Amino acid sequence: MFAAELRVLGQLLRGLPGSGTHAQRLEAFYGPQAGRYDAFRERVLHGRQALVEKLALAPGERVIELGAGTGRTAEYFAERIPTLDSLTLVDLCPALLALARTRTQHWPHTQIVAADVTQYRPPAVMDKAYFSYALTMIPEWFLAIDNAIALWRPGGVLGVVDFYVSRARPTLGLRRHSAWQRTLWPAWFGHDGVNLSADHLPYLCARSETLHLDEQLGSIPYLPGLQVPYYLFVGRKPADP
Ligand SMILES: C[S@@+](CC[C@H](N)C(=O)[O-])C[C@H]1O[C@@H](n2cnc3c(N)ncnc32)[C@H](O)[C@@H]1O
Secondary structure (H helix, E strand, O other): OHHHHHHHHHHHHHOOOOOOOHHHHHHHHHHHHHHHHHHHHOOOOOOHHHHHHHHOOOOOOEEEEEOOOOOHHHHOOHHHHHHOOEEEEEEOOHHHHHHHHHHHOOOOOEEEEEOOOOOOOOOOOEEEEEEEOOHHHOOOHHHHHHHHHHHEEEEEEEEEEEEOOOOOOOOOOOOOOOHHHHHHHHHHHHOOOOOOOOOHHHHHHHHOEEEEEEEEEEEOOOOOOOEEEEEEEEEEOOOOO
């Protein structure tokens, strides 16, 4: 276990490779650490259970996770999956999708899809979609949000949990982070291709009707005393006029 932890840390220190397509870079980054992905991220990716609770998944709904990785977040609502119409988990990284396939093999009506979430369109409209720490890893994140909104039925719901930093002068009543936080965290995570942005949250608020917004701080392994900002957002697609 200690050796596996060192492998993850080594990969994080090497960072996301600079060359290749986005999909190739993700595979090169996650492939060597895939076996330890869930155990390590358990201590980093805060608020995933709280997000799925806020989504209030109901029987008969069609649900999609965009950038689902190993499918760990869906496990937080495993007992509800048999009641859903369908659960679709989409990701671009084969090494993580292989773990998602193993995890979901006994879950009813669950599909694993290898695709880019800035473009993927499922055959039917979705009731609920969510991103769990994926938007920060998607260079064209605004296309991913636009595409997610296009997948919904009117009144459909989008949930997002992710790291972020505030603008220097936040609007919309959002929290302000210190200049130090706004400098440290984008630099720290940027090395691994995780882009903490001040724009994701205002864009989500602009593109959908906010149902729930919670700004939080979470601990990071090996950085005692430091806390990184993350948010939980749930928005609704306005009904057609
Ligand atoms: C930090 S991981 C989060 C995985 C998972 N949602 C979780 O909570 O554990 C980010 C994920 O986004 C995926 N990803 C990044 N860009 C993508 C894209 N354009 N299309 C699909 N998946 C993407 C990565 O492959 C990775 O699995």
